Amino acid sequence: MSNLEHVTDQLSLFLDGRLNRREQARLEEHLRACVDCRRQLATLRYSVSLMKQAPPIRAPRSFTLSDEQAARALPRWQPGWLYQSLRGLTAFAAVMFLVVFSADILSTSRFGVSAPSSAQTAPATSAPFNAVPAPQAAEDNQSKSVATTAAAAAPVAPAGPSTRAVAQPTAPASAPPALPATSGVAKPTTVAGTAESVQPTTAPVVGGPAAAVSPQPTATAIPIATPAPSVEPASAPTPEARVRLGELPWRAVEVGLLGVVVLSVGGLLALRIYRA
């Protein structure tokens, strides 16, 4: 019986001459022996031939295109796969950018708070109590310094001066936090400088005003920042330096994503114009 099933599977192909030679020979042999399958084949052949006699039908009207139909047919543009995928890419890159960017901001501000631990390994262990987090938060934000981060840094910056006030008298050790605030507001590159600037007691003084000024400008802040590390020779690059450097790819990713968005939007516009 399973044989019969197999045979009926092949009957249609047999009628169309689509069996290979061996299958065909085997089926023919079987048909000679099996009345049932011969009947199957005969009825199937009959039904197919009947189908082929289905009377052809005349179209009830003419389907020729009018000038208007033809005109409408042509310019109507259905977005192709390229357009669709570009659109998808744009949306994806934009979302990714927002995700990365906000993750960046969130993580840096939290990082700033937890930073003291890394700062403790640095020279400034005993230094400014509440002062430490504040400036460093400012720093971190700034080291990222994509335009808006300046705003994020702004609230932190005010804390800077107060720190400095404390820092200056205390000890050289207290200086670093203060300085970072100033230079930090500005520089991403000077990260290492924060550690270097540990020694100078004078540095904070420089830092004070700078911090006050720098909340807004990010780009311009960089030059202000650079002097800070150069004020004093490097004493020892700290873990901080490594941590900050590790953050750099974030910005590369952000810029990259932004670039993708811009490029694909440009591509979409180009496609539209080209097709129109």
Next chain:
Amino acid sequence: MSDPQTRLERELIQSARRGDLHAFNRLVESYQDMAYHTAYRILNDPEAAADATQEAFISAYRHLNEFRDGSFKAWLLRIVTNACYDILRARQRHPSESIDDLLGADEEREPPDFIDHREGPEERAVRAELNRFLQEGIAALPDDQRVVLVLADVQGLSYEEIASATRTNLGTVKSRLNRARLRLRDWLLERQELLPERYRLDSGPL
């Protein structure tokens, strides 16, 4: 299709591609019966078939540049099949509309206009009977099987052309066609007495 016809057809396609609407409409004229017939068999509804046919020719005009060498008929039928599938899908979304068509409406419906040269009134009545019988049998098939059966046995497309028209593979075409034929055969045999006598299977020795 004979050679000179193919050459003429190729010229018409070339002209149509260059924007000659008149040339395209000559192609429409020579294929519209075939296209409508196919849509009618698949959709079992004159109005829907006309819609699908018109939609197919508009789409063919729009995509004429995508036609490569090969059978223009098969290419066109692929577009017609697409248009039919669009309507079948719409029916699935709004089944209520088509149920009226399937029930009863068939009886009152005037028989379609057959292309036939031996037209006597008696002959015509017999053909109309055969047509209704077959149409009912085809309509009883599931959509996918019906499409393949119409393309293969009504329009004579090859398995490969059907695979391309229905966007499936050869294996699927073979099994759908086989199932469709077996099913239709059983349907026909059960109702043979409704057929005009000359179309019945004579139960001679096998």
